[in-house]
Structures are given as C-alpha cells and as structure tokens.
Amino acid sequence: MGSTKQSILAGLFSIITIGILTFLTYRTEFGVFLLASFGSSMVLLYGYPESPFAQPKNVFFGHLVTAIVGLLFLHFVPLPIFLTIPLAVGFGVGLMILLNVTHPPAGGNPIIVIIGSVSFDYLLSPVISGAVIIIISAIIINKLILKKSYPSQK
Template identity: 65%
Template sequence: MKLNKEIFTKAIIAGFFSAVTIGALTVLTYKTTLGLFIAASFGSSMVLLFGFPESPFAQPKNVFFGHLITALVGVFFVNFIPLPIYISIAGAVGIGIFLMIVLDIVHPPAGGNPIMVIIGSASFEYLINPIIFGCILILLIAIMVNKFLLKKNYPLKK
C-alpha cells in the first residue's frame, strides 16, 4: 500500500485531535469531581469527527442525537424491560439503529451505546453524564478544530 502525503497528513491530524479530545474527556472524568464525561463509543466517533467530518454521519445533529437516542434505548431496556441480557442487548441495538434511521440521526458509533449501557446497568443519569455533556464537548472541539483551525466546511450546511 502506498501512503501519499495527503492521506498521511489527514491521518496525523485526525489522530492528534482525537487524542486531544479524548484526553480532555478523560481528564474531566478522572481528575475532577464533575462526573463521567467519556463513553467507549466516543472513541469511534473521533474517526468520523476528525477523519471524515464531511460525512453526513459526522454532523452535529447525528452525533448528538444518535448517541442520545441509542443510550436512551439502552437505559429504557435496563430499567423497564426484564429480559435476559442476550435478548436485551440484541433488541436494544436493533431498536436503536431503527430509531436512528427513521429519525435521520444516524451516527454509526452510537450503535454500540445500548451494549455498554445494558452491560453496565446504567441509570438515566448516564444520559446526562457522559452522553449529553460528553457529546457537547466533543462537538464543540470538533467545530472549533474543523471550522476555525482547519478551515473545513463543518458542520455542513443543508
């Protein structure tokens, strides 16, 4: 595989700003008393936000509401649907994906949220921290980096 300069530069930029963003969330989570700001699915969100910000899946509406709706589905299953875990996880992932597509808020990394939520038996509080506040922070950083620093058309105008 031949690695050209453009791809190498894109990879360096995406890797660097992904590390900065996840680092900020990690510091907030472990070095302050403000609560949980990081979710495993945010790592894969970085691929889209900094590697492919032009993707419809990387747009702020998709990132925020995709994470929120799939995490909400997981929390709903944990609290109100008493099924064996292997059925709950499968059902919650399927419903989360269905809702993202129907509501036009598809963000593929968010598809993993119901799995994390159900395995961790997360409460409704998980929707606030890390999902809502974490998404706000990653989106603020992505907008500042992509729009103002890298001069990209992000978020895309419809």
C-alpha cells in the first residue's frame, strides 16, 4: 500500500505535468499536447517510477506504437468500428509486448485514435510531443526533486 506522502506527491506532480500539457494545448498556438492516456501514465511515472512500465523507452514507444496501430486500423482496415477497435487494441498490446516497450496506459491509444478519427498528424502532436514532455517532466521531478533513480539503471 502506498504512503500518504507518496500519494500526495504523485497527485501534485501529476497536476503539474498535465497542467503543462493543458496550458500548451489551450493557451498557446503550438498545437495539441494532451492525450487521455497520458493521465494514466501519471500513475506509473509518479506513483511507481521504478516499474519497468514507467521507463522512458516504454512510455515513448508504447504510446507511439499503439497510436500507429490505431491509425493503421482506422485508415486501412475497412471493418465496422465494433471490430476495428478490439482488433487494434489487441494488435497494439501484442506489439508492445513483442517489442519490449510495454506501457499499460498506451493500450487505450487505439480506442482514442479510432473514436477520434484522427489523421497521421496526431503522431507528432499530441503523441510524440506530449510523450517527450511527460518523460522530461518525470526525469526532472523524479531525479532532481524526489532524488529517485529515474530512469532505472539496469
């Protein structure tokens, strides 16, 4: 069970990180930086940064791989949505595991991509740009503020 301090700090740093993405999305002209699954990423990055699923490689490539899978199914698999969504999620999860870049929150990306009917530009903004920002934030906060060994040194 997590400690009170751990839970408060995880919540606080989640507010800060998602706050940065929200500010960039709604108060600047730089583009979209928010992805719903980034909220789930906060649980791992600030609650359990030692987890293999919270490591930068997993965060970045997990989000990227599953978003690509979602886009490929959306644009190139001519099936009804009730089939494309579960197929895309399954392929995305399987590919993350195969490539050793598992990041559980990214499993929702194909759903987001398909329901949102997004274009391939979505990969750059919000997927890549947002993932880079949350990874940089997690490194700064975990390493410099919380004095945790993040990313994990294997």
